[in-house]
Amino acid sequence: MDGQAQQRLMATYRDAWRSRGIVAWLVSIGIVAVYVTLYFTDVLDPPAAAIGLESKWFLYSFVYSAAMIAGAWSFLRRHGNSRYQRVRTYVNVGVQVLLGFCVPFAMKLAGQKDFYLSYFWPLKIDYLFPTTLRSLPVYLVLYAMLGSLVAVPLLTIYFGKRWYCSWVCGCGALANTIGDPWRHLSSKSTAAWRLENVTVYAVLALAVSTTAVVAGNQFLGPGHGAFSHFASQLQHYYFLVVASVLAGVVGTGLYPILGTRVWCRYFCPMAALLGLVQKLGRFRIAVKPDMCISCGNCSTYCEMGIDVRSYAQSNQSFTRASCVGCGMCAHVCPRGVLRLENRWPIQGDKKQQSLPVVDF
Amino acid sequence: MRIVIVGNGVAGMEAALGVRAREPRWSITIVSEESDHFFSRTALMYVLAGQMSHRDIEPLERDLYARARFDRVRARATGVDVNARVVELAGDTIPYDRLLVASGSRPRSAAWKGAHLRGVGHFVTLQDLEWLEHEVHGGPSCGGRPPRPDAHETPIAHGSPYRRRQVAAEARRRTARSALVIGGGLIGIEAVESLLAAGLTVHLWVRDEWFWPLAIDRREGAWIAEALRSHGVEVRYGDEVEELLGGDDGNVRGARSTQGAEIAVDVVVIAIGVVPNTEWLAASAIERDRGGGILVDAGLRTSAPDVLAAGDCASVPWPGGGHRPEQLWYTARDQGRVAARRLLGDEATYARGIFYNSAKLVDIEYTAVGQLASGRDGAADWLFEERGRVRSSTRIAVRNGHVAGFSLLGRRWDHSVLGRWIAERRSLAWVLDHLTEAGWDSELVPPLVVPPELRVTR
Numbered sequence: 001m002d003g004q005a006q007q008r009l010m011a012t013y014r015d016a017w018r019s020r021g022i023v024a025w026l027v028s029i030g031i032v033a034v035y036v037t038l039y040f041t042d043v044l045d046p047p048a049a050a051i052g053l054e055s056k057w058f059l060y061s062f063v064y065s066a067a068m069i070a071g072a073w074s075f076l077r078r079h080g081n082s083r084y085q086r087v088r089t090y091v092n093v094g095v096q097v098l099l100g101f102c103v104p105f106a107m108k109l110a111g112q113k114d115f116y117l118s119y120f121w122p123l124k125i126d127y128l129f130p131t132t133l134r135s136l137p138v139y140l141v142l143y144a145m146l147g148s149l150v151a152v153p154l155l156t157i158y159f160g161k162r163w164y165c166s167w168v169c170g171c172g173a174l175a176n177t178i179g180d181p182w183r184h185l186s187s188k189s190t191a192a193w194r195l196e197n198v199t200v201y202a203v204l205a206l207a208v209s210t211t212a213v214v215a216g217n218q219f220l221g222p223g224h225g226a227f228s229h230f231a232s233q234l235q236h237y238y239f240l241v242v243a244s245v246l247a248g249v250v251g252t253g254l255y256p257i258l259g260t261r262v263w264c265r266y267f268c269p270m271a272a273l274l275g276l277v278q279k280l281g282r283f284r285i286a287v288k289p290d291m292c293i294s295c296g297n298c299s300t301y302c303e304m305g306i307d308v309r310s311y312a313q314s315n316q317s318f319t320r321a322s323c324v325g326c327g328m329c330a331h332v333c334p335r336g337v338l339r340l341e342n343r344w345p346i347q348g349d350k351k352q353q354s355l356p357v358v359d360f
Numbered sequence: 361m362r363i364v365i366v367g368n369g370v371a372g373m374e375a376a377l378g379v380r381a382r383e384p385r386w387s388i389t390i391v392s393e394e395s396d397h398f399f400s401r402t403a404l405m406y407v408l409a410g411q412m413s414h415r416d417i418e419p420l421e422r423d424l425y426a427r428a429r430f431d432r433v434r435a436r437a438t439g440v441d442v443n444a445r446v447v448e449l450a451g452d453t454i455p456y457d458r459l460l461v462a463s464g465s466r467p468r469s470a471a472w473k474g475a476h477l478r479g480v481g482h483f484v485t486l487q488d489l490e491w492l493e494h495e496v497h498g499g500p501s502c503g504g505r506p507p508r509p510d511a512h513e514t515p516i517a518h519g520s521p522y523r524r525r526q527v528a529a530e531a532r533r534r535t536a537r538s539a540l541v542i543g544g545g546l547i548g549i550e551a552v553e554s555l556l557a558a559g560l561t562v563h564l565w566v567r568d569e570w571f572w573p574l575a576i577d578r579r580e581g582a583w584i585a586e587a588l589r590s591h592g593v594e595v596r597y598g599d600e601v602e603e604l605l606g607g608d609d610g611n612v613r614g615a616r617s618t619q620g621a622e623i624a625v626d627v628v629v630i631a632i633g634v635v636p637n638t639e640w641l642a643a644s645a646i647e648r649d650r651g652g653g654i655l656v657d658a659g660l661r662t663s664a665p666d667v668l669a670a671g672d673c674a675s676v677p678w679p680g681g682g683h684r685p686e687q688l689w690y691t692a693r694d695q696g697r698v699a700a701r702r703l704l705g706d707e708a709t710y711a712r713g714i715f716y717n718s719a720k721l722v723d724i725e726y727t728a729v730g731q732l733a734s735g736r737d738g739a740a741d742w743l744f745e746e747r748g749r750v751r752s753s754t755r756i757a758v759r760n761g762h763v764a765g766f767s768l769l770g771r772r773w774d775h776s777v778l779g780r781w782i783a784e785r786r787s788l789a790w791v792l793d794h795l796t797e798a799g800w801d802s803e804l805v806p807p808l809v810v811p812p813e814l815r816v817t818r
Contacts, residue, residue, distance in 0.1 A: 002750050002805050004772055005723045010557030013502045014410035081723075083804040184412075190421060288800055289776050291718055293689040294370065295403035300416040309419055313693070330802055334720035336727070336772035340803055 001081070006332050008078035009301070017256070018181050024256040032253035039244040054108060058101075064174065065101045069093055071177030078180075084327045084340075088166060092173035100170050115140055118168050121148035122207040123270035125238065129211070130218040153277050159342055160283025161274035162325020169270070171263055174252065175303065176326055179260030183303040183328065186259030192305055196265055196322065200272040203242060207269035210238045242267065261303045265322060275321030282342045284319045285329065287312050292337045298329035312337050361386040363703055364447050364454055366437045367462035368392030369401065370689060371671030371696035373420075375460050378700025380428045389431040389454055391447060394522045395486050396434060397422055401464075402689050404489045405550035409557040410501045436520060437463070440644040442664035458666045458703050461641070461654060462696065465634035465672040465687055466521035470542075474604030479528025479536070479612035480628040483551045484521065491525040492551075495627045496558040498535045521637060528611040528627060536560060536626035540615050542601055543631035544571045546719055549588075551629045553722060556591055563594040563623055565615075570597055571721070575728045579743065580753055580769055587722040596621065604628055636673040636685055649675045653685040658709040660699050668702050670695035676710060688717065714782055716775040729778040730765030732757055742788055744814055746770070749806055754795075756788060763791050771808060772800040789816040 017023035037043050044056035053059050072093045079085040095118050104114035113135055121128045127144045136144065155163050165172045186192075217224070217231035251263025264271045285308070292315075298308035304322045308329045311318045330338040363379055365372045368390050376388050403417040425432050439448040440461075446453040467482035469475065479495065482488050493501050529535045539555045541548050544566030555562045570581025571588075581597075588595050599621060605614040614624040636652040647655045647663035653675025660668045660676070671692035675683040686692075694710065701708035716729040732755075740759065746752040752770030756763055762785040766778045777798035781791055792815055796807050 003723060003770075004802055004805065005720050005725045007723045009411045010406075010409040010554070012411055013413050014497075019413075019502055082802065084802050087804055184416075288774055290690050290694075291716075291775060293402040294400040294419055294693075295406060296400055296412065296416055296419060297403070297406065300412050313419070327802070334725075335718045336725050336800060339772075339800055 002083045003081040004331070004336065005334070006079060006082070009297075009332065012181075012184055018184075020185065020257060024182075028253055028256040031255070032249055035244075035248040035253055039248060058105065058108075061101050061104070064170070065096050067178045068096050068170075068174055069177075071174070071180065075177050075180045079328075079331060082327070082331045085331060088327070089177065091167050092176065095168050096170050096173055112137075116170075117143065118170060120144070120152050120164075120270065122204065122211065122273060123169070123171075123268065125207050125211045125214075125269075129214055152274070156274045156277040157281035160281060160319075160323070160325050160340075161271065161278045162283065162323075162327075162340075164274060165264060165271055165324035166326045171247070171251075171268065172261070172324060175255070175260040175264060179252075179255045182255050183260045184300050185257065186261065186265065186303050186305040188299050188302070188305050188307050196305070199266045200268065200275075200322075203246070203267045204269040204272035206238065206242065210234050242269075259303060259305070261324070264324060265304050271322070271324070275323075278323070279319055279321055281319075282344055283323075283325060284317050284341055284343075284345075285311070285323065286317045286339045286341045287315055288335075288337045288339070289315045291335050293335055295334060297332040297334065298338060301328050301332045303328070308338065362455060362457045363388045363460070364391065364456035364458075365389065365460045365462060366391045366447060367460075367464055367671065367673075368395055368398055368432075369462060369464050369671060369692065370398075371464075371692040371699065372460065372462035373398045374693050374696025375462065375670065375699040375703060376430055377428070378697055379703050380430070382704055387431065388429070389433060389456075390425075391433045391435060391437050391449070391454065393434070393436040393520060396432065398424070399486065400689075401484070404483065404486070405554045407489055407501055408483075408492055408496070408551075409554035411557075413502055414500075436522075436640070438640055440641060440646060440664070440667065442645045442667060445666070456666075459668065460699050460703060461638075461646070461662070461667065461669040461673060462671045462692075462699070463637045463640070463673045464692075465685075466637040467630065468633040468635050470601070470630050470632060472601050472604055474606050474612065474615075475630065477528075477604055477606040477612040477628075478526045478531060478610050479626060480604055480630065481525050482521075483547055483629050483631060484634060487522050487524055491527060492554075492627075492629070494527040495529045495536045496539075496555060496560060498529060531609055531611055532626070538623075538625045539563070539627045539629065540565065540623065540625040541629045541631060543633070544568050544573075544597075545631060545633060546572075547634075548629075548631035549719075549721055551631055552588070552593055555629075556593065560627075561594070562592070563596065563625060564588065565596045565599060565601065565617065567600050568597065575717070575732050575767060576726075577741070577755065577767065579745070580755065580767060583753060583769065584721050584724060587724055591722060594623075634672065634687055636675070638673050649683055651675070651685070653683065655683055658711065659707070660695060660702055660710055668699050670699040676712070679712065686712065714779040716779055718775065721769075724769050725772060727768040727773045727775055727778075728766065729768075729773075729775045730757065730763075730782045731759065732765040732767050742792075742814075742816070744810060746808060750808075752808065754808065756791060758788050762786060763788055771805075772802065774798050774800045792816060 013019045038060055044059055048056045048059035072089045076089055099118040104116055108114045126132050133141050213231050214235050217228055246267040247263050251267055254262050292312035294313050296309045302308050306320050325340055327340050330340055363386055365376055397418050398420055399418045403412055406412040407414055435449045437447050438450055446455050467484045481491050538561040540563045541551045542565050552562050552564050570578055571584045585595050599617045599619045602616045602618045604612055607613040612628050616622045638648055638652045638654055649655055654662055654669035654673055656662055656669050656674045656676055658677055660670050662669050672685055672687045675685050678684045698708045698710040714730055719726045742756040744754045755767040757765035792810055
C-alpha cells in the first residue's frame with residue numbers, strides 16, 4: 001500500500017554507528033582502507049582472477065552492485081511505503097546491475113572495450129578525450145557526445161538534476177542505498193555551505209580545463225614538449241586527486257562521519273554543472289503555505305545539507321543548485337508541507353529567494 | 361529604544377528578528393527561563409525518539425544571538441511593573457520602552473492523587489524532554505554523540521514548568537519498561553510514538569470516546585485506534601484516571617481508572633493540554649482572561665501601555681466574538697511577525713482566517729480545515745473511505761448548502777485551496793468536481809478518485 005507518512009527513522013541517533021560513535025569511525029576507516037587498496041595497490045587482482053573476473057575493477061563493480069542491493073533492501077524496509085522512494089530505488093539498482101555491471105561485462109566478453117552507459121562527461125572527463133572517442137565504435141561516440149552535451153542538460157531542464165543524480169548515477173545510488181543510514185550527518189552549517197560552494201565549483205573548473213588541455217594536446221599531437229608534459233601531468237593528477245581520492249577514498253569513505261553524498265556535495269563536477277542547469281529549469285520543491293511547524297526533519301535528513309526548514313518556514317518554494325531531488329525532505333515531513341514538482345513557474349509565484357542566511 | 365521580549369520561543373524570536381532587521385541600533389533583550397537557544401518545541405518528540413539530535417531542533421545557528429546582538433537573560437521573569445516600566449526578575453529588574461510578552465504555554469496539571477509521584481510528568485518543555493530521556497534511555501537520546509549542554513544553567517523557581525524533575529529510573533536503578541500516556545491530543549500521541557520507539561510497552565488513556573473528538577469523528581477515530589493498536593499501543597478510550605499509584609520508594613508504579621482498570625507502569629506522561637504560561641503576571645497590571653490568557657486586541661496590545669503579547673500566552677480576538685489563545689506553531693509565528701511591526705511602531709493587525717491544522721497520527725497524515733466540531737455525529741457530512749493502493753478518509757462537512765470543513769486522513773492536501781473554497785461558499789458538488797486541484801500528494805501516488813455513486817448532482 002502506498003503511504004506518505006514515514007515511520008522508520010526513530011532511533012537513528014540511538015545507534016552509535018549512525019551517530020559518529022566508535023563503530024562509525026571503524027566503518028569509515030574500513031571503507032577508506034578498501035579504496036586505498038583498490039586505487040593504489042594490485043592486491044585485489046588475484047582474488048578477482050580467482051573468481052573469473054578480468055580485473056580488480058570488475059570485482060569492485062561486483063561488490064559495488066552487491067552493496068547497493070543490500071543497501072536498497074534495507075532502505076526499502078525503512079522507506080518503501082513511499083512510492084517515489086520505491087520506484088527510484090528499483091531504478092537505481094536496475095541501472096547499476098545492468099549498465100554498471102552486466103553490459104560492460106558482456107562487452108568485455110565480446111572482446112570490446114568496456115563502456116559504462118550510465119556515466120557522462122564531466123563525471124567521466126575521459127569520455128570526451130579524442131583518444132577515448134577514437135577507440136569507441138560510432139554509436140558509443142554519439143552516445144557519449146550527445147548524451148553528455150545535449151541529452152543530460154535537456155533532461156535536467158525538464159526534470160531537475162534528480163533524473164541523473166538520484167535515479168541513474170551510480171555514485172548517487174550508492175549514497176542513497178548503503179549510505180542512506182548516515183544521511184542526517186551532513187552538516188547544515190553556513191560554514192559547510194561556503195566550503196561546498198568553493199570546492200564543488202573548483203572541481204568543475206578543473207574538470208573543464210583538464211578536458212580542454214588534454215583534448216588540445218591530443219589534437220596537436222606529439223612534439224609540443226612543455227605543453228604535452230603539462231597535459232599528461234594534469235591528466236595524471238586529475239585522476240589521482242579527483243577520481244580516486246575525492247570520489248572514492250574521501251567521497252565514499254567518510255559517509256559514516258560527514259554524512260552520505262560527500263562526493264556529490266563537495267566535489268562532483270557533474271553535480272555542479274547540472275546544479276547550474278537545474279536553476280534554469282522546471283524542478284522545484286514546492287512549499288505548502290503556513291503549514292510548517294519548523295520541526296526540522298527535512299533539514300536533518302537532507303543529505304546535501306540544505307536547510308529546507310528555513311524555506312518551509314518562510315513559505316518559499318525553491319530550487320537549490322545542490323538539491324539532488326532524493327525526495328526525502330517531503331517524505332519525512334510530518335505535515336506534508338513539501339512536494340517535489342516539475343513545472344515552469346507560473347505568474348503569481350513568489351520570486352524565488354536566493355539563500356536562507358540570516359544576516360545583519 | 362529598549363525592547364524587552366519575555367520568551368525565547370517562536371513568537372519572541374520572530375519579533376526579535378523582525379525588529380533587528382529594521383533597527384540595527386535598538387537594544388533587544390530576550391528573557392528566557394527555559395533555554396539558551398531558540399528551538400522548535402514541535403520537534404521535542406523527535407529528540408526523545410532518537411530521530412533528531414538536540415542541535416537538529418534548533419532552526420538557527422547558535423551564534424545568532426551574538427550576530428544579531430540580542431542580549432540574552434537566562435532567568436525567570438516574576439512580574440511586570442507597568443508604571444515603572446520594568447520587567448521584574450528574581451532580585452533584578454530590566455527596564456523597557458516596549459515590552460513583548462511571549463511566554464508561551466505550560467502543561468495543564470492534573471489534580472489526581474499521585475500526580476506528584478516521581479516518574480510522573482509532562483512533555484512540553486526542554487526540561488520535560490531531559491526528564492523523559494533519563495526515564496526511558498537513562499541519559500541523552502543520542503548514541504554516539506551526547507548533546508552539547510546549554511552554555512549556562514539557571515536556578516529555576518519552584519512551581520516553574522522548567523524545573524528539573526526527579527527521575528524515577530535513577531531511584532529504581534533501571535530505565536522504564538512501560539509507560540502510561542494520559543490524554544487524547546497531539547502531545548499525547550507524540551509521547552506515545554517516541555516511547556514506542558524506545559521499546560516501551562505503552563498505554564494510552566483517553567477520556568473521550570475516541571481520539572481528538574474536537575476534530576475527528578467516530579469512524580476516523582476508529583482508524584486511528586486501529587493504527588495505534590497495530591503498533592502495540594494499549595488504547596483505552598472513554599475512561600479516566602482515578603488515581604496514580606505509588607510504591608514505598610516514592611516512584612509511580614501504576615494507575616487505576618474510574619472504571620476500575622488497573623495497570624502497572626514505570627512512567628506516566630500527563631498530556632491533557634496546555635494553559636497560558638502567565639501566572640507570573642498574577643500581580644501585574646496586565647489584564648488576563650479566566651484561563652490565564654493575556655487579553656489583547658487585534659494589534660496584540662495588552663491593557664498596559666507599550667506592552668504587547670503574542671503566541672500561546674495571548675488571548676486573541678476570535679472570529680465570531682470572544683477571545684481565545686491559539687496554541688499552534690504557525691499562529692505564534694504570525695503573531696510574532698505582527699508583534700515585530702508593533703514594536704517598531706507600525707500599525708499591524710493579526711487575523712487568523714479560516715481554521716486549519718495538520719498532524720501525523722502514528723503513520724496516518726491528517727489535515728483539518730474549517731468547521732468540523734459540529735459534524736461530530738457525521739449526519740450532515742460527506743464521507744469517503746478509500747481502500748485501494750492508498751488508504752484514506754475524506755470527510756467534508758456541509759452546512760446550509762455550502763462546504764464548511766474538511767477532515768482528511770491518509771492523503772496530503774493543500775489546506776490553502778480548501779480554505780479558499782470554504783470562504784467562497786462552494787457547494788459540495790462543485791468541491792467534489794474540483795477535489796484533485798487541492799491534492800498535495802507526493803509524486804507517483806495515484807490520485808484520489810471519487811466513485812461515481814458518491815458524486816452529488818448540482
